[in-house]
Amino acid sequence: MQPQSSNHPRRHHASRGAPRAFGRFASDRRGGAAVEFAIVSLPLFFTLLGIVEIGWGNFTQSRMDAAVQSTARLIMTGVVQNTQVNGQPLTAQEFRDKILCPKLPSTMNCNDVFVNVSVFAEPTSLTAPSPYTQFINAAGTGLVTPALDNTKNSYCTGANASYVVVDVVYPLPLLTTSYLTASAATYNGYPVRMLQSTATFKNEPFTISGAAGC
Numbered sequence: 001m002q003p004q005s006s007n008h009p010r011r012h013h014a015s016r017g018a019p020r021a022f023g024r025f026a027s028d029r030r031g032g033a034a035v036e037f038a039i040v041s042l043p044l045f046f047t048l049l050g051i052v053e054i055g056w057g058n059f060t061q062s063r064m065d066a067a068v069q070s071t072a073r074l075i076m077t078g079v080v081q082n083t084q085v086n087g088q089p090l091t092a093q094e095f096r097d098k099i100l101c102p103k104l105p106s107t108m109n110c111n112d113v114f115v116n117v118s119v120f121a122e123p124t125s126l127t128a129p130s131p132y133t134q135f136i137n138a139a140g141t142g143l144v145t146p147a148l149d150n151t152k153n154s155y156c157t158g159a160n161a162s163y164v165v166v167d168v169v170y171p172l173p174l175l176t177t178s179y180l181t182a183s184a185a186t187y188n189g190y191p192v193r194m195l196q197s198t199a200t201f202k203n204e205p206f207t208i209s210g211a212a213g214c
């Protein structure tokens with residue numbers, strides 16, 4: 001009797017070769033680090049960008065607070081009221097451009113700085129509602145935000161012993177943290193963080209050489 005053909009053992013080894021090849025492929029770790037880095041790099045990049053963006057926003061808010069306090073001091077002491085351009089008191093735009101904006105970081109666009117300067121009456125008694133409540137929003141959670149149009153805002157620096165509120169808002173552009181920021185809004189179609197700084201004070205005794213800025 002003739003022996004069986006040797007084709008059967010070959011088929012047997014071939015059938016066992018496929019699982020072995022798959023096992024070698026599954027256990028091959030070459031290039032694994034590159035693949036893993038590609039997976040985590042994008043979330044890591046946006047996380048780092050978000051940290052930088054939040055930090056930059058806090059820094060800008062701090063510098064804006066300092067600028068508003070410094071500007072308020074100039075109103076309180078009558079410097080602004082006695083500053084003139086071509087023999088005329090400062091207009092609202094001149095006040096912003098010449099007094100406030102030079103104190104702000106150079107990265108802030110002065111054209112996007114919105115200012116509201118108002119006076120309010122002196123409280124008459126402890127039981128009567130404070131005239132300052134006109135500046136508090138309806139929910140009672142904060143101050144009313146100035147309009148993002150300076151032609152709709154007030155500009156009155158007051159006179160001797162006037163009670164004055166200086167309110168400044170700036171829409172800071174956002175890239176990645178708009179969904180994390182409670183004060184996020186939209187300005188000119190782009191997500192922004194609304195930075196707001198306010199100073200409330202009573203003017204000191206001083207004389208005005210011209211008309212008050214009201």
